[in-house]
Amino acid sequence: MEINGQTNVTSQLFGRGTSNELAASLGNFVVTTMPVPWQFVQERIGGTPLAVEMVDSMEISIVEEAIDRLPDCDTVLAVGGGRAIDFGKYMSWKRGCRLVSMPTVLSVDAFVTPKAGLRVDHRVEYLGESSPDPLVIDYDLLRLAPNELNIAGAGDLLSIHTATLDWELAEASGRSEYPFSGDDVSKARQILAQVDKEADEIRTCTDRGLQAIVDGYMQVNTICLPADHYRVEEGSEHFLFYELEERLQRPFIHGQIVALGIYVMSRLQENRHGEVVALMDRLGLDYRPASLEIERDQLEASLLALAGYVRQSGFWHSVIDERSIEPVWITKLCDDLYGDSRQV
Ligand SMILES: [Zn+2]
Structure with missing residues (x-):
């Protein structure tokens, strides 16, 4: 289907093997992810991130604290499903740095929406404004998910x-x-x-x-x-x-x-x-x-x-x-x- 009009993806990298050696194009980068997706992605992208943040909680105070602690970077690379992607979106918005989103499963649409879902007093609130540049869709990588x-x-x-x-x-x-x-x-x-x-x-x-x-x-x-x-x-x-x-x-x-x-x-x-x-x-x-x-x-x-x-x-x-x-x-x-x- 043709994508007409406004969408929330600044640029896109779609195909087989599009995540391979991606690190070379990221500058200094921080990864937000979870253990399983990172295990699949780490070797493929090459390079060495400044830091890898394993996202556990989306409680806003915990997320903010983690963002304060992470090093300065050119790019946030968000790798995984909903939470790791939301964390990366929020961080790129807070820091004003480039966001690269790489979903490892398509079960939620977090990787194309501008706002990040965070927990504020145990309720989900949608915060920030971000846009992936690029959105990386690697069919081979996605097929590793059930x-x-x-x-x-x-x-x-x-x-x-x-x-x-x-x-x-x-x-x-x-x-x-x-x-x-x-x-x-x-x-x-x-x-x-x-x-x-x-x-x-x-x-x-x-x-x-x-x-x-x-x-x-x-x-x-x-x-x-x-x-x-x-x-x-x-x-x-x-x-x-x-x-x-x-x-x-x-x-x-x-x-x-x-x-x-x-x-x-x-x-x-x-x-x-x-x-x-x-x-x-x-x-x-x-x-x-x-x-x-x-x-x-x-x-x-x-x-x-x-x-x-x-x-x-x-x-x-x-x-x-x-x-x-x-x-x-x-x-x-x-x-x-x-x-x-x-x-x-
Ligand atoms: Zn829904």
């Missing part, structure tokens, strides 16, 4: 299916928080169509499939950055995830828990549920709560509490505000969700 984690990246693109309908519902009831744009909705749905078209490539993590996920993320930015909100990509499917995260107090693979939200909310919306579930199956995107280690009674309790939680949190207007989630509906839903996982 396929299902790269495929999970498609979850944050498929959320367009439910999120755009939520936005339409909000607009129809006069409760949209932002000026509604039918043009943005149709552009976002083109991204969905592209994921559908490339589903087989994504499932097998070919060069083309991995690139389709990256392009999808960048395309979302061309819609969301000018609008200054992520309404086309975030709706009721994310709200269920937030409730579950608060209830269960543990991390999830983002794209998979969002996929569970897409399953549930497309059904509540009566929004081509069978079609989107079939697409998730074709992608090999796992949405089953049993794989996410969510017990049936936990999911049931979450769904019962969801409308109240969403109202209390002041989340955007969505199908959750429009249709009540009845116990009998939840039972049928869970029969299907947990029944499916027993058959597999």
